[in-house]
Amino acid sequence: AQSVAQPEDQVNVAEGNPLTVKCTYSVSGNPYLFWYVQYPNRGLQFLLKYITGDNLVKGSYGFEAEFNKSQTSFHLKKPSALVSDSALYFCAVRDTLQDSNYQLIWGAGTKLIIKP
């Protein structure tokens, strides 16, 4: 069965330090992987995706993620955190072998808090 795990409910990072938000997945086929961010009282915003090709994907606001097939992970990273990065982050995966053409499997979200 397909699944996505975001093992940390909350991540605390000091401003200026590197940040990592973890995501692991389980699929039957090949994964399409996505990261979205949700700021308070807002909808989700797309950050980046991995479909195929280079394992290191660069996205909006200086974020990047690395697809690691052997570890079935797609961790979100940023070299230097900003207070404005504080938000809720969601990882999602689409299994190329799943029955539904439209269903994304979503993680439960990780709250990122950047302290000044």
Added chain:
Amino acid sequence: ETGVTQTPRHLVMGMTNKKSLKCEQHLGHNAMYWYKQSAKKPLELMFVYSLEERVENNSVPSRFSPECPNSSHLFLHLHTLQPEDSALYLCASSQEATPYNEQFFGPGTRLTVL
């Protein structure tokens, strides 16, 4: 902003009321989605429309009734809801209803059912 608007932003309704949520996208996309977001739970896909045709209905109770009159507008009609239906309802759109297209989300409607 993402180019997807939702109204109202907040809605409080009784269990016997009938109300509708509205979504409009200004991106020229062909696919639209309704999601339910509850605290500390993954997003739940409710409905998918592609070129105004419903292509996915994720075992959603019949008290939720979607309508897509054109590719820019999507409605969610609500009637005889239950308190457990209280949640943030998100509308999204994508260029096509394909698995590799990213989705653009509206700000959501915060629904409270009394």
